[in-house]
Amino acid sequence: MARLLAIYHIRCDARSADERAQAIAIEQSVEMPLAAIDDTHVLSEIVGRVEGVREIGSELFETRVSLSVETVGRDAGQLVNMLFGNTSIHDDVVLHDAEFPDETAAIFGGPRHGLDGLRQRVGAGRRALTCSAIKPQGLPPAKLAEIARRFADGGIDYIKDDHGLADQSYSPFAARVTAVAAALRGSAAHYVPSITGDLDAMRVQIAAAREAGIDTVMVAPMVSGVSNFQRLVADNPAMAFLTHPSLAGAARIAPPFHFGGLFRMFGADAVVFPNYGGRFGYSAETCRLIAKRSLDQRAGLRPCVPVPAGGMSRERVAEMLEFYSTDIMLLIGGGLLEARERLTAATAAFVAEVHGWKAR
Template sequence: MAPRFTVTYFVQSANEAEAKARALDIALEQTVEVPRSTVPKGYVEDEILGRLESLEKDPGGRPGFLAVISYSEDDVGGDFPQFLNIVFGNSSIKPGLRVEDIGVSPGILGLCKGPRHGIAGLRTRAGIGERPLLMSAIKPVGLSTVALARLAHDFALGGMHYVKDDHGLVDQKTAPFIDRLKACVEAVGEANARSGGKASFVPNVTGPATAVIERAKQAQEAGAGAVMVAPALAGYDVVRTLAADPDFTLPIVSHPAFSGANVVSPDCGFSHRAFFGTLHRLMGADAVIYPNFGGRFGFTRAECLSIARACATDMGGPKAIVAAPGGGMTFDRVPEMREAYGNDIMYLIGGALLQESNLVDACRRLVAAVHT
């Protein structure tokens, strides 16, 4: 018998009998996808078929139950997309079902090596010890390569540890990828030479399937300090592939674009911690960007803190990664963010800094506020 991993689902249901029927349907749908009466006896029934391990009333008060279902590693076949398919393939199409947690097995940990660097590696690159990390984004789309490189320079000169592309910057005619990459790496390098800092430029390598890996390799060759990928756009296995590639050594920052429908419903999709925490660590992301509470996207404080905890909890192998909340970080919220997140965090702030008349000075004031 192969080891088994588990998935905990929220099953919306008015009573236990209905919830159990729905949970048993998940076990079928996610594995054999045939009526229960036709499941072949022996190996298929005993090993491949999902197994309902427990069912209990939702402790959070939602109208439903938590069902823990185990799956055999043999279901996965050493294939990360198939692992995702087993976790929530066809059942993701059905209403009232949500992935709350994923419990990994040795085989899954072997398949998913996790992040190469994690929060410790990102801090080492930045040379900051145990303090919070800071990241900013050059924007908007439509600016020239020269203008974007100037912003990258000023962010770095002001003390930002990581300066990334906006997620909408790809290969537009106003700032083609390779030109922007080279100009911004050079600009950040010039700022480091002036300040003695260790800022890194982080290009967005999200793009067509044939381009993502190529752009990541170009970023490494050009001297970038990390790369950014939106897994929901480029493909979840792209991140895992890059993280596992022995010839690719840069940290990977994930961006949440196109992923919102996975988490915004309380009874469908994924819990915030399972999606942005567990899955991104298994993919191999070193930092995961997500919307901060109190910003323009509506994540709650509890949801955001659950992500941060999932980024750091012991998974039996994958390194702790850094949660990077953004979309609502301002100067006057620094004390609130420090109280909520502590030191093991990467603050992503862009728009609030760009509103300031002196960008370099604004960055320095933010660094002082966060590191006080």
């Protein structure tokens, strides 16, 4: 029976590394003393197996634990549960990565559109994609729609909801989507509304979005639950999905695996993550690995668009394109909104710089 490989980084001293690795293998599989198990199938197949332990830094150990794919089945939530459920509570362990048999990747299916699909939607060729966000929350739909129209007039590709926009009384989802879609009619820009709530509410929102002609939506999988994200992706094959990292910091999952590994495998066409040098603490190396992991050839999955964001500005466009290349979506939100009455012009300047950029 095929096995998947979970890779953990453990902060501990050299004497306890082997024991900690073995404890994780048990915690993430049978969660009971092996001495109390007499079933031979369970002992040989279901119990997690330590495949190796090595020192990778001072008091830092990497362990590779293999788990039976039988324990996962076909559910994204159960995959996350098996990889990191209880072990997430140990604050000295990070889920660094995992390697899946191709059959596991095929069960989830990965991006249905991905980099190529998101470029085709806006006729972008090989250049980088552009994105901004309508905000602040608290504005009524008409005002948010007006901001969206000004982004569109500046020539931006995708206009997403701020992830704080949900279904609040001051801009109910249906009214917002109707207003923004109407404001963008005739423009090339694609509106990406944020889908929130329980699975029923999310379905109603996606139906309303589709009704308004929208073909791309945003979901925060760690808030919605990854199983529900998996279900929405499977049930809406024509819709592209952008993921938001909200609450993604609450469990210690290494960002390249979290965004480029898990979210991509579950069907994200584009993954928003905090860029280095912005408001969040990710290093340039972490961001490079997130982008690489989102785009690499893996188990027949389509590449997924990296979307570095979080305090980005027009001044950094050239640097970011240099760093990431053009297989990317550049997202600038507040950095454009600061232009206030000059929003369309600032957007047009951002768009011109991205479209005109040539690698040196």
